[in-house]
Amino acid sequence: MRYWNPTYECMTREEMRRIQSDRLVETVNRVYHNVPFYRDKMQKAGIEPADIRSVDDLHKLPFTYKDDLRDNYPFGLFASPLSEIVRVHASSGTTGRQTVVGYTRRDIDVWAEVMARTLTCAEADRESLIQVAYGYGLFTGGLGVHYGAERIGALVIPISGGNTKRQIQIMKDFGTTILACTPSYALHMAEVMEEMGIDKSELKLKAGVFGAEPWSENMRKEIEEKFGIMAIDIYGLSEVIGPGVATECPCRCGLHIQEDHFIPEIIDPETGETLPPGKPGELVFTTVTKEGLPLIRYRTRDISSLNYDKCECGRTTVRMSKVTGRTDDMxxxxxxxxxxxxxxxxxxxxxxxxxxxxxxxxxxxxxxxxxxxxxxxxxxxxxxxxxxxxxxxxxxxxxxxxxxxxxxxxxxxxxxxxxxxxxxxxxxxxxxxxx
Amino acid sequence: MLVKQISVFLENKSGRLAEVSRVLGRNNINISALSIADTTDFGILRLIVNNPGLAEKVLAENGFAVGLTDVIAVAIEDRPGGLCDTLNVLESANIDIEYMYAFVGKSENEAMVIIRVEDPEKAARLLIENNIKVLPSENVYSL
The missing domain is CATH 3.30.300.30 (ANL, C-terminal domain)
Incomplete structure (x- = not known):
């Protein structure tokens, strides 16, 4: 089994808690002093940074919602001055207004790190040829995978989305070994490939990382069969960082969350109460290393559950179940x-x-x-x-x-x-x- | 002088036209002319009836999207070139016809044509000046 960063991916639960606690305390102090929105919110809730001493205190902090990002459009929640921000991405919001996310140089570095871990789960290495068929641009998919692939030292084919025949021709001619795109696009590619009379045996494809939309086990089977590959589910959202928040490993029994960067909780979406491991509820993230746009207890609206058991792959990071739905109508x-x-x-x-x-x-x-x-x-x-x-x-x-x-x-x-x-x-x- | 035409929005699915005729029949409204313009997804039913005001009301009450439009009814001699006389008048005045449809009237040697143009007042005046037989609305409603 290959790991990108076993120190963090395979550390004991106690060590992980200690790192998370240290980083949480630091983040809470940072947002309290740098972001008026968080300071107001914490003061209204009667909380001071000193009240947060470890991850056990996480539940005391107020939630952050997508609407908060919208209300502070475009840069109001940034915790770093714009001179420190080196990149922005954006995704659509509930009323058509975009939610904007900003990254410092270190955030981009963290993103590359978690994506390197993700791609390593799909057995990528320096020899890999990674075809990035996620869209490039304000959408985080393309550039997120791109930087992770470069971090590994793989060869990146930054083809972006669309132009399916060309995608397949390149996949065949270049000998692409890993494909990154949405699962529905992968299936569309498989169909076009058939029309073009190209057989999977003519490809060197070994694995694919698929995400950005929900997909079923049946779809996985179909993708794996049609390309003769291992299909890995990846999870991410631009607010938290983009792709790279969580990924399946080759065991494919839940998605490992990169929890030294993003602390997950499962809550009851009605009462806001934290739910025990295994119980399905709304997934909530607190980012503990992000500088540009740290998020405290961000409500993803995605429904999932958490499993803290050690995985067969050797990783000790908590696993989230495949997202099974939404608490809103997105x-x-x-x-x-x-x-x-x-x-x-x-x-x-x-x-x-x-x-x-x-x-x-x-x-x-x-x-x-x-x-x-x-x-x-x-x-x-x-x-x-x-x-x-x-x-x-x-x-x-x-x-x-x-x-x-x-x-x-x-x-x-x-x-x-x-x-x-x-x-x-x-x-x-x-x-x-x-x- | 102008005639009120009823237009009804219909989805392309079975039974809708029958429903319109049921509603009108129940309210003793008589249809004297009709035409349907259709696309893949929907159609527009255009009707000349004896009581357009009531027809609009009852159709709207029954959940249809209904409109009332002024159109011109012209009686045309039932002979070769009869329609041409009318169209020549409109053409020479550069009046575009949005749509038209014909139906056989009750008088023996005449056909009725319903014409929809952008400015029906002006077009009707022009037709009358050129000795085209524009039918008064009460004559059309009582057909």
Missing amino acids: LIIRGVNVFPSQIESVLLENGETAPHYLLIVDRVGRLDTLEIWVEMTKNMFSDKIKNIEDVERKIRNEVETTLGIGCKVKLVEPKTIERSEGKAKRIIDRRKLHE
Whole structure:
């Protein structure tokens, strides 16, 4: 079994707790003195930095929410001056406003370290040729994997997403050994490969690291079979650092969290109470080494559970179960975070005060599709086909601009979308991701 | 002079047209002309009825998206070139036709044509000046 950094990945639980405690105390002091938002929040909760002496005190600290990042857009939660920040990334927020994350030089270094650990779990080394088919840009996927691969000393193919035939040609011609992309894109590649008449035996591919969206065990089996590889699930979110927060090892029995950097908790999303190991609940992270954007008890909205038993691979770091759902209505479509409220705001801008709509997410072939059903109203209606098609096109264009992914808009008759008492049912997800 | 046309938004699924006719029938509304324009996903049903105000009301009450539009009804001589006379007038005045549909009227030697243009008042005036037989709305409703 290969490790990137056995000192941290295989240390005893006691040592880990000690390191986490030291780093937590340091982080709490830092945010209290550098970020007015955290100071206010702690003062309102009647907590001082001196009250936090070890990880046992973690539960005393108030939570941080995605909305807090949004409210402090763009740089309000940064704990380092902008002169120290060397990079920003961003992801979509609930109302279309992006959440911005900043990295100092040391944060980039930590990120490369945790991604190096991640790629080593997929048995990458200096000899590997790693094809990074995650998008490069504000999205953390591409550059996150890139830096980790360089840290290992592997050969990086920074091809980014899209242009599938070229991806496959390069994979074959260069002899790519590790593929990094979203699992649905991997399956799409497998299909195109078949169309191109290229057999998996012509590839040198050995493993893949797949993440940024939920995927099922069936999908894993299919990917492994179609490419003849080992498929590793990786987990991350830009707020915490990006990819590299947690990864499966070759045993594939839960995802090892890089907990010397990110302390996980599982809480009851209703009461906020910490839950014992094994119990499913909302995953919460506290970053303890980040400088640019440290996060205290950040609510991920992802549902998971924790397992502190030592893994067969020899790593002692806590494992989180595959994410089984969300506590909010966020959807991940083609790796992009989508909130129904973003679509609602587009409809509101088009003059509808209480739009009735339904999002239908499906997987056609290997790619996610988004269809938006919108009820026809008197404002939108016309006796001319062209006018109605213009309405459809306008909504589609605006949604695509807001979300950054393609969709289809279908206008339906009034009162045909089911009304429910209380929370409206806005989503039909037919992708069957958790089977 | 202008005729009120009812337009109804219909999804392309079975039974919708039947539902419209049921609602109208129940309320003693008679349909004298209709046309459907359709795309892959939806259609627009356009109707000339004897009581457009009531038709709009009852269809809206039954959950349909309904609109009222002013259109021109023209009686055309039932002979070769009959339609051409009318269209020539509109063409020479550069009036674009959004859509039109024809139906057989109750008088023997005439066909009825419904014409939708951007400015129906102006177009109707022009047609009358050129001796085209524009039908008054009450005549059309009572067909």
